[in-house]
Amino acid sequence: MSADVKPVDIEPVEEFRLRARRWLRENMPLAGPGYRRGLTTLPDEEELAEVAEERRLQRLLWDGGFAGLCFPTEYGGQGLTQAHADAFNKELAGYRYPFRFQIPTIVPCAAVLLEFGTHEQKLAHIPAILRGDELWMQFLSEPGAGSDLAGSRTSAVRQGDDWVLNGSKIWTTGAWWSDWGLCLARTNWDVPKHRGLSVFMLPIHQPGIEISRIEMLNGSKEFCQEFLTDVVVPDSDRIGAVDDGWTVATRWLFHERSIHSSPLTLRPAVASGGHESYGEGGASLLELAEVAGRLDDPGARELVGEAHVLKAAQRELDRRVQATIAGRKGSDQLVSLSRLMQGVVSTRLTTIGYELAGADAAAWADDDEAVGARGVNYLTRQVACVGGGTTEMARNAIAERVLGMPRELALDRGVPFREVRSGSAGGAAARG
Amino acid sequence: MKLDLTADQELLLDTTRRYLADVVPTAVLRKLRDDPDGYEPGYWSTGAELGWTSLLVAEEHGGGSVSDDGLGDLALVAHEFGRAAAPGPLLTTNVVAGALSRAGGDAVAETLGALCAGESVAAWCWSEPRPKGGFGGIEAVAEPAGGDWVLSGVKSPVEHGAQADLFLVTARSGDGLVQLLVPAASAGVTVTPLKTLDVTRRFARVAFDAVRLPAAAVVGEPGGAAAEVERQLVEALVIQTAEMVGALDKAFELTVAWANDRYSFGRPLASYQALKHRFADMKMWLEASHALADAAAVAARDEPARAGELASVAKAYVGHYGPELCQDCVQLHGGIGLTFEHDLHLYLRRVAVGAALLGTPRDHRLRLADLVERRRDERKAEA
Numbered sequence: 001m002s003a004d005v006k007p008v009d010i011e012p013v014e015e016f017r018l019r020a021r022r023w024l025r026e027n028m029p030l031a032g033p034g035y036r037r038g039l040t041t042l043p044d045e046e047e048l049a050e051v052a053e054e055r056r057l058q059r060l061l062w063d064g065g066f067a068g069l070c071f072p073t074e075y076g077g078q079g080l081t082q083a084h085a086d087a088f089n090k091e092l093a094g095y096r097y098p099f100r101f102q103i104p105t106i107v108p109c110a111a112v113l114l115e116f117g118t119h120e121q122k123l124a125h126i127p128a129i130l131r132g133d134e135l136w137m138q139f140l141s142e143p144g145a146g147s148d149l150a151g152s153r154t155s156a157v158r159q160g161d162d163w164v165l166n167g168s169k170i171w172t173t174g175a176w177w178s179d180w181g182l183c184l185a186r187t188n189w190d191v192p193k194h195r196g197l198s199v200f201m202l203p204i205h206q207p208g209i210e211i212s213r214i215e216m217l218n219g220s221k222e223f224c225q226e227f228l229t230d231v232v233v234p235d236s237d238r239i240g241a242v243d244d245g246w247t248v249a250t251r252w253l254f255h256e257r258s259i260h261s262s263p264l265t266l267r268p269a270v271a272s273g274g275h276e277s278y279g280e281g282g283a284s285l286l287e288l289a290e291v292a293g294r295l296d297d298p299g300a301r302e303l304v305g306e307a308h309v310l311k312a313a314q315r316e317l318d319r320r321v322q323a324t325i326a327g328r329k330g331s332d333q334l335v336s337l338s339r340l341m342q343g344v345v346s347t348r349l350t351t352i353g354y355e356l357a358g359a360d361a362a363a364w365a366d367d368d369e370a371v372g373a374r375g376v377n378y379l380t381r382q383v384a385c386v387g388g389g390t391t392e393m394a395r396n397a398i399a400e401r402v403l404g405m406p407r408e409l410a411l412d413r414g415v416p417f418r419e420v421r422s423g424s425a426g427g428a429a430a431r432g
Numbered sequence: 433m434k435l436d437l438t439a440d441q442e443l444l445l446d447t448t449r450r451y452l453a454d455v456v457p458t459a460v461l462r463k464l465r466d467d468p469d470g471y472e473p474g475y476w477s478t479g480a481e482l483g484w485t486s487l488l489v490a491e492e493h494g495g496g497s498v499s500d501d502g503l504g505d506l507a508l509v510a511h512e513f514g515r516a517a518a519p520g521p522l523l524t525t526n527v528v529a530g531a532l533s534r535a536g537g538d539a540v541a542e543t544l545g546a547l548c549a550g551e552s553v554a555a556w557c558w559s560e561p562r563p564k565g566g567f568g569g570i571e572a573v574a575e576p577a578g579g580d581w582v583l584s585g586v587k588s589p590v591e592h593g594a595q596a597d598l599f600l601v602t603a604r605s606g607d608g609l610v611q612l613l614v615p616a617a618s619a620g621v622t623v624t625p626l627k628t629l630d631v632t633r634r635f636a637r638v639a640f641d642a643v644r645l646p647a648a649a650v651v652g653e654p655g656g657a658a659a660e661v662e663r664q665l666v667e668a669l670v671i672q673t674a675e676m677v678g679a680l681d682k683a684f685e686l687t688v689a690w691a692n693d694r695y696s697f698g699r700p701l702a703s704y705q706a707l708k709h710r711f712a713d714m715k716m717w718l719e720a721s722h723a724l725a726d727a728a729a730v731a732a733r734d735e736p737a738r739a740g741e742l743a744s745v746a747k748a749y750v751g752h753y754g755p756e757l758c759q760d761c762v763q764l765h766g767g768i769g770l771t772f773e774h775d776l777h778l779y780l781r782r783v784a785v786g787a788a789l790l791g792t793p794r795d796h797r798l799r800l801a802d803l804v805e806r807r808r809d810e811r812k813a814e815a
Contacts, residue, residue, distance in 0.1 A: 282800065282801070282804040283804055283807070283808060286801070286804050286805055286808060287808075295805075298798065301797075301798055301801035301802075302794060302797045302798055302801065304797075304800075304801040304804060305748065305796070305797030305798055305799070305800040305801040305804075306748075306797050308745070308797075308800045308801070308803075308804055309745050309748045309749050309796075309797060309800065310749075312724065312727075312742070312745040312749075313720045313723070313724055313745070313749050314720075316720065316723035316724050316726075316727045317716070317719055317720040317723045319723065319727075320435070320719060320722065320723035320726070321719070323435055324435060327435060327436070329435060334719075336712075337715065337716050337719055340712065340713075340716050341716055341720065344713075344716070392709070394712070395708065395709040395712035395713070396705070396708065396709075396712075398711075398712035398715050398716070399702075399708035399709065399711050399712050400708070402715065403688060403702075403708075403711055403712075403715060405691070405692070405702040405703065405708050405711065406699075406700065406702060406703035408705060
């Protein structure tokens, strides 16, 4: 993965695996039965305690020499390969890990920094991220720009060595407990939309940024909207060239679509060979069928089998896409296949969960939260097809960029952005 | 199909591809629909020279693969068979040849020589009509009688059962399974050709009525064949899914080309978002099918403990989404896609037949649910 280490210098994967196994056993806390990884609807104090614990776990990885397995050593990473990352993920099964650092801090934010940041920018932030000191968020979607991200209207105006930012960003996950934001803004209104954007990084907690938390239909308040008023960003915190932000953003979106397959993130593997980060699967649905008393029902068993098939299909498709891109046998745009698959599989698994739970997921007793959660998950099912860019956008990308079919008609193509029509700000696609 | 091929594998693929294009172009396939065998004898023996029949056979028995991965090589050939909707008893002969070679012994040497040379055809008799135990249930019975064995039962559908000189029959013996090699000409064997959806592939019902066989007909350990039968099933599913994916590949390719060439209302079909989104879904199914068929072949080589799981996963997925993909290809072609003159149905047939044989997607989903439960119980027992 990293170019700064010759393959001969790299620790053999099996030695690394044993070292990782030993280290994890001695240092990492076990996930335990009550452990629920991922975004939940915890009370604020508990949420903050979780964030603090995950910063500690990230620091633990850093101190143990296991942070940033595939990041270059000069920025605090381990300079290892995908095979090492796969081995570590297998060993990580059953342990807690710094979940909140994986998305969006490490991928896509740190991945973008690694690709486009200057040496100084990378030195300033990548080790800090790998140490557990910096959690990052994406300032990407806007109330009026979801799928059409290049239609960003947050403005950045040059003032001497600084830029002054004004506008609003939305669908940032956990901005209220994060440290830095990666921000797409408009630096030129007199050229077509893709040619007038730039990317900046900025501390989230500062006087010019007001954070408002959005309550989702399941009670979660993880998503935020930020209002930027005269926020001053030094030019040294600009990533990529002025007005060339779409080049950065294109790769940013690529990394975002590769979240479930990137070698940069940790994803504890489960016994069946799947990844916990994929959520529901054959094994958990089997447990559910048993709780629901339907283990002998062939219909229920078939749904369990279907879930197992879909999980494996998603995993193997991801592998194929990553291998194709890594071997330069296909375009980066193939990640849209992974993104679409993730949405399609995840929604189907959620539906299967609701179906297997039956009436208990519609009305449940206090001591039956695990089954009731299937009902709540069902209500927010489409998150998987909306967040991180909609599946409709992925379908466009597959048809146009992978299959080479004609592009959709766009009325803003070649038109100075200032002259592009915009409606009243609507709901944009959620982006974690 | 696999992404990284060796030079030898590329050569195997290329010679097979060119041979099929030359000898059985789609115009020839159409003519073969009334041929009782679905192929000419010379077609099969020349294919055998290209390596089609020897990939699962050990070198000592006259076989050998171009890599150390005979099943992987065979999956490449099967993929080309799918892309060409090619005729011939590829799956069934290879499964039997592999089983005989593993069993070894002097008796199989001559048989394998003829199979590898394409001079003789063998068919695996495994599936039974509506078995009581559900998918994979075996009711055919073989019992020792004096120094001989007596076999009774009905097998259907048997791939190329009417073209085969030899049957490898999976039967019940006491509490276990036994496999017997039965010459097609044996007394008590009745072969009834079946009608089928495929243009060139043939199937038959084969009845065994108290067929008397010498003890030498037993392949492997009598009563202990279950593991070998499972292995044969895995190999058959790897070949089958590879071939289905090849057919899907070709059907999709034809349909993308059609969508670019066909104009309605002054613009190509491929410019309509309503259709583009369907093509995106189809491409996703196709690539996932490729990935799973490959994963099944790799697991069969590297991870015997997961081979059955991945073969069932591949079959359940390709068997469900493959026919859907093909039917969508027909829909996107419109009326022309339903004609005999168009090539599309050749691939639809291959995929539809594959989906139904060797376990439907539902059969394999249920098999996987059993596996998930068994693993859970094992974990519980450990804890």
